[in-house]
Amino acid sequence: MSIENLKCKECGSTYELGASYFCENCFGPLEVNYDFSGLDPHEVKRQIQAGSQGIWRYSDFLPFEGRPGDPLEPGLTPLLRADRLAERLGIEAELWLKNDAANPTHSFKDRVVAVAVAKAQELGFDTVACASTGNLANAVAAHAAAAGLASYVFVPANLEEQKLLATGVYGTNLVGVRGNYDDVNRLCTQLAETRPWAFVNVNLRPYYAEGSKTLAYETAEQLGWELPDRVVCPIASGSLFTKLGRGFQEWLDLGLVSGKQPVFNGAQAEGCSPVATAFAEGWDVCKPQKPETIAKSLAIGDPADGPYAVEQARSSGGGIDAVTDQEIREGIKLLAETTGIFTETAGGVTVGVLKKLAERGELAADERVVVYLTGEGLKTLDATRDTFQMHEIDPNLDSFEAEFRREVSV
Numbered sequence: 001m002s003i004e005n006l007k008c009k010e011c012g013s014t015y016e017l018g019a020s021y022f023c024e025n026c027f028g029p030l031e032v033n034y035d036f037s038g039l040d041p042h043e044v045k046r047q048i049q050a051g052s053q054g055i056w057r058y059s060d061f062l063p064f065e066g067r068p069g070d071p072l073e074p075g076l077t078p079l080l081r082a083d084r085l086a087e088r089l090g091i092e093a094e095l096w097l098k099n100d101a102a103n104p105t106h107s108f109k110d111r112v113v114a115v116a117v118a119k120a121q122e123l124g125f126d127t128v129a130c131a132s133t134g135n136l137a138n139a140v141a142a143h144a145a146a147a148g149l150a151s152y153v154f155v156p157a158n159l160e161e162q163k164l165l166a167t168g169v170y171g172t173n174l175v176g177v178r179g180n181y182d183d184v185n186r187l188c189t190q191l192a193e194t195r196p197w198a199f200v201n202v203n204l205r206p207y208y209a210e211g212s213k214t215l216a217y218e219t220a221e222q223l224g225w226e227l228p229d230r231v232v233c234p235i236a237s238g239s240l241f242t243k244l245g246r247g248f249q250e251w252l253d254l255g256l257v258s259g260k261q262p263v264f265n266g267a268q269a270e271g272c273s274p275v276a277t278a279f280a281e282g283w284d285v286c287k288p289q290k291p292e293t294i295a296k297s298l299a300i301g302d303p304a305d306g307p308y309a310v311e312q313a314r315s316s317g318g319g320i321d322a323v324t325d326q327e328i329r330e331g332i333k334l335l336a337e338t339t340g341i342f343t344e345t346a347g348g349v350t351v352g353v354l355k356k357l358a359e360r361g362e363l364a365a366d367e368r369v370v371v372y373l374t375g376e377g378l379k380t381l382d383a384t385r386d387t388f389q390m391h392e393i394d395p396n397l398d399s400f401e402a403e404f405r406r407e408v409s410v
């Protein structure tokens, strides 16, 4: 494998492998272009299986000249059967959950950040930075600390307290911007022009985005080198959603897996649903929105990869749905009660959409469905407040019996 250049997704212009992210001819986004010709699928599979227990086992498909390293290597998170959840949803489909909260900073963002930070080092940067809705901030602060780099992370100032605490602890420069994510992103785009920093999701975005492909590879490997029939995945900028598709396609093209692309179902919160709206209206582009939802991690009103996500959902025969804040809370609860997994609001969005698909009868009995749970419930604790009651009692048996009104049989 060789990494060739950066290529414009719109007009195909190519650029050398530096810290650039948009096409000078048409302003389209740049993507890493590889040459996979000559790779022997049997040899690639053997090397993957002999590789590390994390994302670097897929280095052949990642954008590095040399071998990447990372003391906080993410990946190989559990893929679990969820029969009890399937039963509660009344579906016969084979249901799997990819629990990506089981990463070093408890979200899938460890994957993209590990790749971006390793690339920043390869390109000679000594400072990394990001515009974040929360999870990216956690991951950049942690991976920068692990690599011994300075870091600046920019977030909306009104973020969940847990996400701020879980960022500041790493000794980063945490900057709370009085505005929403799209304001933060605009500021970071300006800063990327003036500071010699690697903004992982701005000027390093083509490399950063490649990290999400590892979720596709892992899923295929954990399913015994097969692809799912359908995936359900949250959408903020649309990067994860589209890179899952790219990861599956690369392995199909190489013959590492057979069959065809899964059906893609995207999940958004109603309070920030530019991509779901574009899908529903039949538009090719997204109309920016002002976010107002408890799913802050998905609150991107002007999603960079929105049009590509719409196209992927459409061409795969899938869709993009949105759920209310109440449905998000119920999704978190349903998942926790049936699987023992406590997911964050983004996971509530995803489970909420899964429930909608089940109710509409869109999940066939012979399907294998993989649901991507991308973050940890402990980071968005407010979403579970007032969804249950604690039994408070005095420290004696009478008080317990009175509370539960049960017969004692001794």
Ligand SMILES: Cc1ncc(COP(=O)(O)O)c(C=O)c1O
Residues within 6 Å of the ligand: 107, 108, 109, 133, 134, 135, 136, 234, 235, 236, 237, 238, 239, 240, 241, 297, 298, 344, 346, 347, 374, 375
């Ligand atoms: C937990 C979680 N899931 C999913 C996403 C969606 O990521 P993307 O911007 O790649 O669509 C995010 C983005 O911040 C996130 O924090």
Ligand SMILES: [Zn+2]
Residues within 6 Å of the ligand: 008, 009, 010, 011, 012, 013, 023, 024, 025, 026, 027, 028
């Ligand atoms: Zn172009």
